[in-house]
Amino acid sequence: MTSNPNSDFKPDSKPSSPQTHEPNQQAAALIAAQVPFMQSWLAENAALLIKDAIAWLYQQPMSRYISLDDIQKLMTDWVLAYSLSEVMRGDIKLVLQSIIYNPVNDNTPLSELIDDAQVDHLACYISRHDAQRAALIHALIGNDTFADLLTKTLHHAINDFMEGTLDKAGGVGKLMKMGRSSFERATNKNLDDKLQGYLHRNIKELSLRAEANANAHLSNDEVARLLLKGWSRIKETPLSTAQDYLNNDISNDDDNNSIEHIEDHINQSFNRLRQSDYLKTLLKSASKSWYHHHINDTIGQLATALYIDDAAIDTLANKLAPLCRDAIASPVFADHSHQMLSDFYQQPEIQKLLNKS
Structure with missing residues (x-):
């Protein structure tokens, strides 16, 4: 910025003018x-x-x-x-504590901060973005990672169930294990791999159907309706509900204090x-x-x-x-x-x- 002629001013100092003798x-x-x-x-x-x-x-x-x-x-x-200085960090904690745990939050609903008109506008805005919605549905339901994860989960569950059942079946269980071993030697194929491949094909097909159904069901109007319905359920919730998800432990253990975590x-x-x-x-x-x-x-x-x-x-x-x-x-x-x-x-x-x- 432009130079400040008083930038070196000290309250207890005299002006730097030439010193002369005392006036008459x-x-x-x-x-x-x-x-x-x-x-x-x-x-x-x-x-x-x-x-x-x-x-x-x-x-x-x-x-x-x-x-x-x-x-x-x-x-x-x-x-x-x-x-941030330690003083500023301390002030941030004080402000957060005062805001989050203020008694006024007990009687102040969420609708006090966000009105219905804002939610209506937001719902209409989100509902119009069908391309982004389709991409989100695909990411959640129709992608290969989701199908692979579900396949492995079901495969492990079936294997655990079968192993537990065969172990409890006594002689019959041993006979079934022998039959499984004979099948694998005769066909040169692993039964686990066959089961996993079968599950993957069917789950992949199911996920694609689920994705198509979700896109068909979640029309623009339906998305807007769901958002407004969700808002109607929570808009009268008092702001103090947020305290349920926080820990106000004021002991010496800062790891348990949510205000400390937020400020950090x-x-x-x-x-x-x-x-x-x-x-x-x-x-x-x-x-x-x-x-x-x-x-x-x-x-x-x-x-x-x-x-x-x-x-x-x-x-x-x-x-x-x-x-x-x-x-x-x-x-x-x-x-x-x-x-x-x-x-x-x-x-x-x-x-x-x-x-x-």
Whole structure:
């Protein structure tokens, strides 16, 4: 950003102006009267001065003081340069704890956050994407992995059942095992492989039929109806139901505390993202698009987009006025004012005017 002349300012330091000898008695008397007057006048008019300063600021073009490079460096050299501090991590835990376990959740249904119109719109949007729905059904039902998994599961179940049954059948079971062995030697085929192949062919055919039936049954209207029906079942559920899936154990064992887990995942995700070239590329592109879109805007136009209007400025000025008054009344301000006036009265031209009077 543009250089800040006060970037090295220290409250307990004097201005870096050349040190001169003390002003004469006349100048000293003037300074002694002027400093408290300045403090009184500025304190009395603090709110008005703040409003005037903001009004002036609103008229200034954003690009005069903030460049695209400034914004991008702010993100890369500050926002993304550091991991979350322990203080910030602790604050995140406090906020999560306050939100998730707030008593108001007990009497607040899910429909308070999401209304029926939003769900209707979402259901209609999802139901229209029949190609994506068909791909999802195929991934869940019609793919070979699903058929193979089901085949192996049934094959193992049948084998376990047969082995257990034959072992309990005594002599008959031994005779059946001998028959199985004779069949495999005569046909040079493994009965297990034959059974598995049979199951796979039939299950694959069944999965394809199931996929076709699902696509035929899940029409656009049916998908929308199912989504709305599901919403109607859960919309009156209180938000506190989420607590049933969390553990609020506050013992020393953090492994059992869900808030600790959530915060830890937030921290890990932020650390991973802030170091990724992917996020840096996206932020660089997004900031460039935003900056060039608003390059001709004034600071006031940007503020208006955030609803910072005249009423908000009045409120802000009144809130900042006490802080400004305290700063003006501080010894730091008095010392700097005294030094500024001393330097002023030490100028040769001013000395001449004082000597004439």
